[in-house]
Amino acid sequence: MLPRVSLIFGGITMLSGVVGVPLGAWLGSSLIKxxxxSHPIICGIGLLISAPLMTLAMVLCEGYFYAPFxxxxxxxxxxxxxxxxxxxxxxxVVIPPRRSTAEAFQILISHMFGDAGSPYxxxxxxxxxxxYYSTPQEPASQSAKFRSLQYALFVTCFVEVIxxxxxxxxxxxxxxxxAKVDRAIAEAEAQNAEPSHSNAQEEASVGE
Incomplete structure (x- = not known):
């Protein structure tokens, strides 16, 4: 089973995405009304639930096989x-003319500090x-290498809590x-509607 650990982990990651993303979208659309x-609360609770589960999975992976998965x-x-x-x-939460820029920055920053920066x-x-675990005379053992990577990965759980x-x-x-964005959109639509209304009045007076 050990040679298949990477395959199993990849499958679990893919399946969790297939389940988690639609579930989050459904919860968000169901509760927002x-x-x-509810939107930020769902995200916050999800991360606070994920952190201890992932921490416990990494703690148990040395002595158990199925439970961590x-x-x-x-x-x-x-x-x-x-x-x-x-x-x-x-x-x-962003006015329409700036939404594409906001979305681009959100994607850029999440990847910069997430899948791009976190492995480093x-x-x-x-x-x-x-x-720390090794000396010039005695290199780190396999157990020390495992423990080092395990402790380093705990940082990701800490970031989840934050x-x-x-x-x-x-x-x-x-x-x-x-509400501010909705108000700004309504004001912009009202301003755009005023000139056309004035033009209609002017055309009517000319016609008379």
Missing amino acids: RFPR VLMFFGEVALNLNWAIVADMSLY LVGVISEALKR GGVFFLISALYIVRDK
């Missing part, structure tokens, strides 16, 4: 709840820990920010 702050699946499902909702929130950070921490807290904080402001 009754609870206007089960925990990872549910942890990644909870993590993937926010994908569709974050895209939605990024759009409705985890690697740096892991290498530092391996040097992200969850920030999502919950944003729930305090999301309704106000959306």
